[in-house]
Amino acid sequence: MENPVAANLGALVPDGSAKWLEKLASAIDAFSFLGDGADWNWVCSIYNPKKLKTGSAIGICSGVWAAYEVVRVGISFIFLLIH
Numbered sequence: 001m002e003n004p005v006a007a008n009l010g011a012l013v014p015d016g017s018a019k020w021l022e023k024l025a026s027a028i029d030a031f032s033f034l035g036d037g038a039d040w041n042w043v044c045s046i047y048n049p050k051k052l053k054t055g056s057a058i059g060i061c062s063g064v065w066a067a068y069e070v071v072r073v074g075i076s077f078i079f080l081l082i083h
Contacts, residue, residue, distance in 0.1 A: 007031055020077040027069045 010026030039061045 018080060020073050020080055023076045024069070024073045027073070 008026050008029035010022055013022050013025045
């Protein structure tokens with residue numbers, strides 16, 4: 001039971017789809033945006049708010065998240081090619 005609540009796009013992907021597609025769809029989650037907001041607030045509070053603007057904090061956190069998802073989906077895709 002990986003998607004008990006249809007809070008991410010992974011719940012809409014049909015069974016038997018490619019694993020990389022399931023991973024990519026499950027990365028887009030409604031609740032993860034709440035955590036991202038907390039991360040943005042945390043990054044802004046560590047640095048001087050006058051030097052680091054909210055847009056920069058959003059860019060930093062979103063960039064780190066996107067890089068993580070690219071690596072995670074890429075690993076799934078590589079293992080799909082091997083199998």
